[in-house]
Amino acid sequence: MSTLFKNLRVHQIFGANTDVGKTILTSALVRASTIKNNTVYYLKPVSTGAPEDADDGHIQRFAGPQKSLVHTECLFRFGDPVSPHLAVKMASDKNGETVRSPTDETFVNSIASYIRRCAMADRMGHMYIETAGGVHSPTLSGTTQADAYRPLFLPTLLVGDGKLGGISSTISSYEALLLRGYIIDAILLFRDEYYRNFEYLTPYFAERGVRVVTVEPPPPRAEDTATNVSITEEYYSRITSTSGDGLVYDLLSHLDDCHSHRIEELQSMRRRTLDTIWWPFVQHGLVKSEEDVTVIDSAWSDFFSVYDAPKGTPGNSNKNTSLLEPQLDGSASWWTQALGHAHPSLTQAAAHASGRYGHVMFPQATHLPALKLAERLVHAGPGKGWASRAFFSDDGSTGMEVALKMALRSFAVKAGTTLSSSAKKNLGIIGLKGSYHGDTIGAMDACEEGVYTCEWHNAKGYWFEPPTISIRQGEVTVSLPPSISSSSDSSNHAMPSLSSVYDVESRLHTSLATVYRRHIESTLSNLMHKGQQFAALVLEPLVMGAGGMIFIDPLFQRVMIDVVRDPKLFPARDGPQDLSQGLPVIYDEVFIGLYRLGFLSSTSLLGVYPDISVNAKILTGGLVPMAVTMASESIFQAFWSNHKTDALLHGHSYTAHPIGCEVANKTLDLLEKMTDSEQWKQAKQNWVEKNLEEGSSEIWSFWDRDFIHSLSHLDVVNEVMALGTVLAIKVKDKQAGYGSHSAQKLLQSIKFSPSDDPLLSSAPGGAPFGIHFRTLGDVAYFMTSLNTPRATIESIENRLWNTLSNAGSP
Template sequence: MKRLTDPVASEKISERDKKHLWHPLTQHKTHPEMLAIAKAKGAVLFDEDGKEYIDGIASWYTCMYGHCNPHILKKVGEQMQQLDQVVFSGFTHEPAVKLSEALIKILPENQQKLFFSDNGSTATEIGIKMALQYHFNTGEKRNVLLAFEEGFHGDTFGAMSVSGLSVYNGPFEDFFISVERIPVPTEENIVDILTQLKNRLEQNDVAGFIYEPLVQGAAAMKVHEANGLDQILALLKEHNVLTIADEVMTGFGKTGKYFASDHITTKPDIICLSKALTAGLVPMGLTTCTEKVYKAFYSDEIAKGLFHGHTYTANPLACAAALAAVELLQTKEIQDNIQNIMQWHQEFDAKIKDHPKVGTTRQLGVIYALDLDIQMERYGNLRDKLFKHFMDNGVFLRPLGNTIYILAPFIISKEQMEKIYLTIQSALEIV
């Protein structure tokens, strides 16, 4: 009997996509085409036509141990046979407990409690709520948050409020919570920042300060110095302002240490985590805090509890993926690979930094960025031209305006990284 072909299934995935799907960070009228990825392995993506692309940004800094990592797949597969999902309100399970025990060993030493959610934006949302409710529960009315200029913390309302990139936030700014911004610290401005902060803190209405430690990702991988940030954090702690480190992007080895906060003496009261937490396999967010923060919610009064919850909070499969990722992070192989990538970046920087079309370069850990010495729109035509050049050459990089950055998986080979470097060099000839 002749088998009938499904006419829908015979269409290309990229064509079927156009019928119903609305993609993030996309103006579909000007960018209607989506590339269909059929599979991925290690540091490589494969599209529906079989073409290969080196994943130079680890799919938004998530798949740091490579796509479809066998160790992580094995651990999650085993967990799928045991427990797939259960409500985390009133219940617990071993994957969540084991993950908490493993994370506490590598988190900054003052962190004691973990609150699960679904993604990076919710992780920061919860951190903001913790800071605001902490003061409410302790009898103080503090309703102002501090944040860095050009920071980015997510797309939910609290996270948008503390973010400083208007390209994302414009239509919603009339609805935000009260936020005041300060510049990132430099050797030149740190004295002025501290003076202004001391005067501002006298009003006693600042609840918390949220910051991306050392690297502002969405602001085009802008790097600031640890010493200045440390002075800001120390001053805020003197005034009982809760400090919230958004390590959604920087966490889990990307800065050369387990967490960017490990580079800084003054540790945060709250840490927000996601992305590489589950190695890119499944969504999960975590907000960790000190015992001091937790105790402000520990009460006979039900209303003093943190009434925030998600259906998939502490999903056992996500916990299994995260635990497997933490195990990999601590292996000698991954730590050696991190050092290798850092060295390769330094060697590339020595070759490229004096190129006439390169303005500035910077590196922290496995994060490398260069600014082209040319003005362009964040999502403009020249940026699109660069993106097309990279993809045509089998390299997946997403320029942020005139900034080209690399944040590849820890398992990337030297040959694959060399191809990324050569493609960036050739891109300089088309701008």
């Protein structure tokens, strides 16, 4: 990941094309840096062509009077003067054996390692890393340079093209870098007096706040080597002079200022944040110092680059230590990440839709991104087999507001004239204790009183205390709450495997299913006898996230659905008979949907379809907010009439936001490929083989099965559970609940990365990483992306094991 040193200013140099003068201008920068008495490091990560023509040799040859201050390095050198990805192949052909191309990870780690070594010097230094060819020229693996170098997130100089067509290639290269989030500190350009591209590009980029530095072009190459060296030396002396136009020397000062400003900005962000920001879900009274603020400089893949090591760890007071360190995004940024941060395909999709549409009005209109998304969600995605319509909104909470309106109207239409106006205002929902559907008022009213609700909260309904699933002491256990255990032979039921727990169809015929049904039926009958009227069942299928990562017994939820659809308990009224039987059922799949738990939708495990469901978060890969509420045809028909006031009069300014729709379509494209990847197959096989899971291949996790079971045996751990990307660890704590700090305190040390941990692998760029995580009281949870490498997950597992196995009880 990104590094930033006080004593080493680093810039990478991209070219708008090949043969635009990157090496010449880099030589000028190197030489000017030595005039300021700086140690200079020049790195050419990949060199192709004859050694005598290599760029690092040119740099050293014309380093100037103080060339002893200049250190050059090339990491990967090939003899053929072709693109690096071809050079690897040609080397294989020449040697008669396969030459494996270094992976992007190896490539990036090699560069990062070189930067760190150079930063160990005691004196101030400048580093220039010169890329090969143009911005999108391939690296050794075939990945374009713009993407391959992105994990390093180094400040960038772009050398523009002064030749015919150079205006276009320079602007295109700039936009390609900008699209990937690069910091572009300056654009360098030769003052070609024929094409005069600099006259157009200078004001063009000035309007965008980017400095353009123009330099006189080099003299024509002389045929005689000695003459050529002489005129080239004279050229470099002239353009790096502190007299004359002094543009290169001035550029150096600008780059130093950019470096200093970035550090100063990072240093001030904590204090400025505490003075200005009001965080969600944070008690500001418990934020004791600036060190409690996490400053995120950038993000890539599963990692943040965060500013400044905290007190008590190897400190950033040392000028040789990077001011930035990688920190794993252990909560998937509030459960939104699925493909990693700054995924280039999603960024490009967003830019494309932004450029084509911006945002457009949606009522009684359509556009292709929205139409495609609706069709694939309804006909091929989680709505397949039951949904007929897709309604767009802003986020999970607003998506649930829409779902509640749909369900209430459907019930009211079905009830017909038997439901008075006052009765409509007091309709209740059926749900589960610990549920959470968002922070808007309506979504909160669909939950019982709790830590998330506000003064206006008016809970409308009844919430059952659910049986839960966990792994305790290596045993899969279904735990019954007191309200149910009194009717069962035990409060804890041992199960042979996780697969057996989620084999709902087989379990429907067990005695426990009978216990569940009697409990639900009798409770609802008593409530309705007292006058309570219910209009919908609202469920977070399988896992209640914000309530504490509570894994619910799926059999209980299935029986709940069967009960509320039973016409004996909820008979049809005098309304339209084509509406579905019983109460409408809402699945809140904002958290668990779209493969968070390893499968597309909970319908495959619960064995029944909802009438309404909501998807968000993973839907757009964590890039932009968007939610989709899907509904069956019977729900849609409840709003159908010839009167405007009967319509679903609910909307958002950014309904069907084209950018969100386009990003969602691209996310679904990538997810479809990912589910058939080798990584997924291996993770599934791990659980099938090690746990002897009978039946369902859907019950699996990216977290290692043996690790989960070993964790459940630790003294400080009460229970563990894992499915798909999610790992939840409930620690032993007498003060259990959301207000507890036990999990946070117990695992606080994993936030930082001790460099002497032999089990700790590295983030992209080769640096050890800390783990950013959040807790829900006594529950710590961790989430991977759907493409997190197994090596990264193993590193997290090792860190958790070391910390928890050596911890005392909280």
